[in-house]
Amino acid sequence: MKAEKNKLPSLSTCLSPSLLHLYDVSSSIVVIIDILRATSTIATALYNGAKSIIPVDSVAECIKLGKQMDVITAGERDGKIADGLKYGNTPLQYQPEFIKGKTLVLTTTNGTRLLHMALAEGAQGIITGSFCNLSAVCDYLAVQKKNVILACAAWKDRVNIEDTLFAGAVISRIKNNFHQNCDASQIAETLYHQASNDLFAFMRDKNASHYLRLMGYGLAEDIKFCLTTDNANILVVYESGRLLLR
Template identity: 75%
Template structure:
């Protein structure tokens, strides 16, 4: 009898309903750029991040709490918000001890879907906090769903590569009978020596989109492990550093 916890990968928010999140840790993955930015802001001392699914709610909460309002739609700063979704917008001297209200095209939407479906534990994952995610999942020894935010419900490469990176590190601790997890690991192992070059070579849609906005620096940062190695943990309506 196999008594290891299970691990599954949902390649898109449109597929999340196929998985029972109610007894699992759900990892929200939106590498370019929401979850990379969340990890970076918290690593740089943000008090908390409140993820919301609409620009209007973002502005409303920002006014109520005197918080920083930020977010993007289709890769650009959302209309009505001051700041966007680049990790470089949140250095320590700007974000330390502040609350950030954030809305993004894909990542915050998926986070709310997981919560609405009854997920008891939600964390966010990206290459900048890869080790923190892996260490937490192994230590907790519970079922895991790696949830890729994708792009408007369409599969994307970078979130799947991150899922594969997690799987390649922790698979010995889990029972994995999941074809999307096998595929994610295969892709990661193929591209891991230079993820940026792999994305470029495959002409990945999100690479193409962000490069069109001159955001090569963002892409490279978001594909580099452990530059902001903290664990964003969702509790009481906000993301905070786990164990802090």
């Protein structure tokens, strides 16, 4: 039985971008996780008909592409719309009547930065994960038979609750398809099982830092949306510089 387990691909959790260099990214599918709010916004925009999303790691690059291409430019820094951009990182903004058939160029404090880090490390494949597309992510990973790293965007390299909860949700569903020897995954799954009955209440009761930050901006509905399972249940894959619905 032990020999059979060792033949399975590995499943690991990276709780902060500052730890990514410790993992074998080049032989793995990397799942970019930024629940509040980048990967939730990405799934929602594509679910609602966006043609593609171009993730960039700076506001300047976002503005530059906006001048060169017929796109919507959007992004945030520290939870607020970034200076020089008209639109932010709220998934509720990207309704079909606004985004359908359009390309979105997006930059965020944590999520798009982590995606570019994974690219620089030579990730074998990149998808984005959120509670909004939890089932699609799990269904995809379970059949790929490849090593997986659940990479949490965190908050400026500091571990956060919501990304850890999502990693735990994935692990709880697909762990039997993988070999695991990862304490971070154990922590994530344990936390998720404590919170799973009401993720929003858990974030509130634990005074989660990003919960408090976004509540301070009046974004309670954003938080609730981002913690809802499968409300934009599509697979998001990074290919040739763009995030696409697959």
